[in-house]
Amino acid sequence: MAYSEKVMDHFAHPRNVGEIPDADGVGEVGNSRCGDIMKMYLKIDGDTITDVKFKTFGCGAAIATSSMATELVKGKSIENALQLTNKAVMEALDGLPPVKVHCSVLAEEAIKAALSDYYQRKGIDPTLIIGAPSGEHEEPVCGGE
Amino acid sequence: MMKIYADNAATTALSPAVLEEMMPYLTTVYGNPSSLYETGAIAKEAVETARAKIAALIGAKNASEVYFTSGGSESDNWAIKGVARALKKRGKTHIITSKFEHHAVLHTVHALKKEGFTVTYVDVYENGIVHPEDIEKAITDETALVSIMYANNEIGTVQPIAEIGKICRARGVLFHTDAVQAMGNVPINVEEQNIDLLSMTAHKLHGPKGCGALYIRKGVRPAVLIDGGAQERGMRAGTENVAGIVGFAKALELAIEGMPYRTEHVTKMRNRLIDQLLTIERSRLNGDRERRLPGNLNMCFEGIEGESLLLMLDMNGISSSSGSACTSGSLDPSHVLLAIGLPHEIAHGSMRLSFSDDITEEEIDYIAEKVKYVVDYLRNMSPLWEHIKEQEKEGQ
Numbered sequence A: 001m002a003y004s005e006k007v008m009d010h011f012a013h014p015r016n017v018g019e020i021p022d023a024d025g026v027g028e029v030g031n032s033r034c035g036d037i038m039k040m041y042l043k044i045d046g047d048t049i050t051d052v053k054f055k056t057f058g059c060g061a062a063i064a065t066s067s068m069a070t071e072l073v074k075g076k077s078i079e080n081a082l083q084l085t086n087k088a089v090m091e092a093l094d095g096l097p098p099v100k101v102h103c104s105v106l107a108e109e110a111i112k113a114a115l116s117d118y119y120q121r122k123g124i125d126p127t128l129i130i131g132a133p134s135g136e137h138e139e140p141v142c143g144g145e
Numbered sequence B: 001m002m003k004i005y006a007d008n009a010a011t012t013a014l015s016p017a018v019l020e021e022m023m024p025y026l027t028t029v030y031g032n033p034s035s036l037y038e039t040g041a042i043a044k045e046a047v048e049t050a051r052a053k054i055a056a057l058i059g060a061k062n063a064s065e066v067y068f069t070s071g072g073s074e075s076d077n078w079a080i081k082g083v084a085r086a087l088k089k090r091g092k093t094h095i096i097t098s099k100f101e102h103h104a105v106l107h108t109v110h111a112l113k114k115e116g117f118t119v120t121y122v123d124v125y126e127n128g129i130v131h132p133e134d135i136e137k138a139i140t141d142e143t144a145l146v147s148i149m150y151a152n153n154e155i156g157t158v159q160p161i162a163e164i165g166k167i168c169r170a171r172g173v174l175f176h177t178d179a180v181q182a183m184g185n186v187p188i189n190v191e192e193q194n195i196d197l198l199s200m201t202a203h204k205l206h207g208p209k210g211c212g213a214l215y216i217r218k219g220v221r222p223a224v225l226i227d228g229g230a231q232e233r234g235m236r237a238g239t240e241n242v243a244g245i246v247g248f249a250k251a252l253e254l255a256i257e258g259m260p261y262r263t264e265h266v267t268k269m270r271n272r273l274i275d276q277l278l279t280i281e282r283s284r285l286n287g288d289r290e291r292r293l294p295g296n297l298n299m300c301f302e303g304i305e306g307e308s309l310l311l312m313l314d315m316n317g318i319s320s321s322s323g324s325a326c327t328s329g330s331l332d333p334s335h336v337l338l339a340i341g342l343p344h345e346i347a348h349g350s351m352r353l354s355f356s357d358d359i360t361e362e363e364i365d366y367i368a369e370k371v372k373y374v375v376d377y378l379r380n381m382s383p384l385w386e387h388i389k390e391q392e393k394e395g396q
């Protein structure tokens, strides 16, 4: 398996696994048919993401990218987190095999979905800030049979 | 930490006895079997002795019915493309195979579709076993070939080969079987079982990689796939892999000698593990429990994904395999697990373990402990498992 050492490290020792019972925003993306679901929990204070936790059903890369994504947004501002791209997650992991790129896309989407939920709870239309909810309008990558 | 290689369906360790048999042909006896001087003649004799040995071990009438190839994939390609192309002229443009063949068969058949052949894929049902009557029904006047694997490489189920052979013979249709996984595990006799073409490979039975054979019944004439020199009676060009061929014959001989022990011991070990792992909630065994290869175990655990299971087992010293999307580099789960009717989300959480003769009770118990731990660990971080549990509660 062509995973980098960083990927294997985050897979073997995922950071920020778990749930936040009183989270300010929760987002879930992916679909079980494709073999991947990511769920992100955010705790937000003012403009800062003070805590983040994740749960993932998916391959090694899915777990590693979730873990890395949580590290990249923890303690950062919302604005910062909104700029997180799958590319940044991949780079932070020293790259992913080509077939695993979609796993990092999922990580980006999971963060955005959680932020979207945060805005919704505050009565703010998230589409103005984040854009249309991703995932739903796209064909699942695995396509199925 | 224990180190356990449990992926013998992928490939096996070369047996020391096989290596010893091969050594002279990797060192001093380097002559080309087609050459007339002494070292060539010795190599030629070694190839012919191996051929006769393999022919006898599969119940073939003549040594000349065994043709050496580079392995299972080439044998499958040759058998299917060769027969199809040879019979096309006579209006035979239909092929029957199953939904869960190895890709060496499925992709070959797919290539033939583009050449105008039609294909019937028979069902393998929930237990992973072909119904011979489905084949009987599918045969038409245009059928050129029936190709059904002897034993499946993922779920290990053994097919009713003798019955299928009988039907094909009665209907005058050629019958090919990919016996790559079955060899050395179940008794094979091409005469009694009416097999016309049989694919073999050495590396699944502690022989070397890159060497195999195709049995072709006398009188059956598939088109030649590898053109060139006159080796293999003009049917398959290329200087023989002498050491590989010698090793293959030895490996097959040893595998067949060891069959009673394997059937007894490995089956017992495997069943011990199945019983232990079935105690995990929402787990299932894939493929018929009885009609399967001694060393094969294939299970699914709901709520987790196969690749992460495989990686975690590797970190615990256990080499396994998964029919999951991720490991195969495609994003769909195993076609074999889908063929036996598993939904995608369950098929993603599969694990295949395949054992060889040296597996011990201690190792089995270690694997059971680790699999239980890893499944539990991954479920704890799985939102899908959370959903399953929520649904359970709602259902109550």
Ligand SMILES: Cc1ncc(COP(=O)(O)O)c(C=O)c1O
Binding pocket: B009, B010, B070, B071, B072, B073, B074, B076, B102, B104, B149, B151, B152, B153, B178, B180, B181, B201, B202, B203, B210, B212
């Ligand atoms: C059922 C089956 N057929 C064919 C093959 C291909 O054999 P080889 O690796 O010798 O080309 C394999 C092994 O992967 C197999 O399991």
Ligand code: FES
Binding pocket: A034, A035, A036, A058, A059, A060, A061, A062, A099, A100, A103, B325, B326
């Ligand atoms: S989660 Fe689908 S391949 Fe990684």
